[in-house]
Amino acid sequence: MLRSRVVPFLLLRGNGLVKTKKFDDPKYVGDPINAVKIFNEKEVDELTLLDIEATASGQGPNFALLRDIAAESRMPLCYGGGVDNAETAARIIALGYEKVSVSHAALERPELVREMAERVGRQSVVVTIDVKKEGLFGSSYRVSSLNAKQKHKVDPVAFAIQCAELGAGEIVLNSVDRDGMMQGYDLELARKVRTAITIPMTVVGGAASVDDLQALTDEMAPIGAGAGSLFVFKGKYRAVLISYMRP
């Protein structure tokens, strides 16, 4: 039986790893190669690496670092950050990544999703949708990008449907409001998107415990349960400690 995936989400900045809160206030948490070695030993289901500076700085993906990470990894990898054309996606796949994620570039030009699917195959195309509650009392969900600094008048459910039709193989639903807060997933948001599309999906933002992972997988299995803080911090003082757990 196909199982739910429990996926650590690691944020790259320069050559280091950071962890944010609500996409802000990045705190250094260590060396990516070291983290990959630890996750290898823990036999992690899948690992996602997102470079939070690659698009904003205009520098694009850090290929040298990505090569070193892929050479070390014995688990499936997804990379996102600064990918804005199909050729770059193909280059990353050739380094040994199973999936490439786009976010801001797909909002700017949705056709990119189709071009990537034609170049590397649908199964390797991921669209990460950063979602923020907007409006009076946070009454509606809206898509954002560029580390939540740019708002889009786009509904996440409609955008997920559009990306799936264009050829995305997976949607990653990333809650800006829940990021780093460790207060549980936004299950309401996950439900809205899960019922609207048939491609695989991963939810990230808010997981604080195995119970949070379990609540998601119990309801929507097989699904990807992503987490950042849960796998890089320990205790209420947020001491850095890489760990891994499954429901």
Added chain:
Amino acid sequence: MVMLCVIDYGSGNVAAIANICNRERIPYMITEDLHRFEEATHFLLPGVGAFDPTITKLKESGILSALETEVLTKGKPIMGICVGMHLLANGSDEGLQAGLGWIPGHVRRIDASKLTKPPHLPHMGWNSITGNAQDPLLQGIDMNHGFYFLHSYYYDASDPNDVVSTSSYGGDLPCIVRKGHIVGAQFHPEKSHSNGIRLIKNFVGVSGC
């Protein structure tokens, strides 16, 4: 003496396989140089992307004709991985080109209509496998834990005797096929932790673990 040749034709993750060989002390080489194929005892044929461009690369690089000598004439074992497995079939719904036809069968799209709830395609993640635990390829494999899959097309083998293992996703899909010394694996052993390492070791006949 084993010498595993990982064929590097710009399709597939050769670095991860090299990493496993280093760790497990399996003698290996990563090459696209046909003249070195003679030194090899076993071949790994990775593959990612679509069927047609992948087989075109294999043909145009001259690798295919060199492999025919090594595998078909000399009888050296080969294992195709993911799209590298699909190339072993007669053809694919995903493309127009003919496959190698080394293990009779056709690559078809997974029938998502048999899946009762989302997700449908691609088949993404860790799935258990079934098969005869005594089979030399499956020895020591935790079949319940299984392997990492990422695909929308599967190998519909013509002869059920060529199917070593299946995984269930909208039906029983062959995930390891074998005819004599020619093997195909649908999942990614290089990304499947200890099970993947074990399968590669079983393939090259290195005991231990």
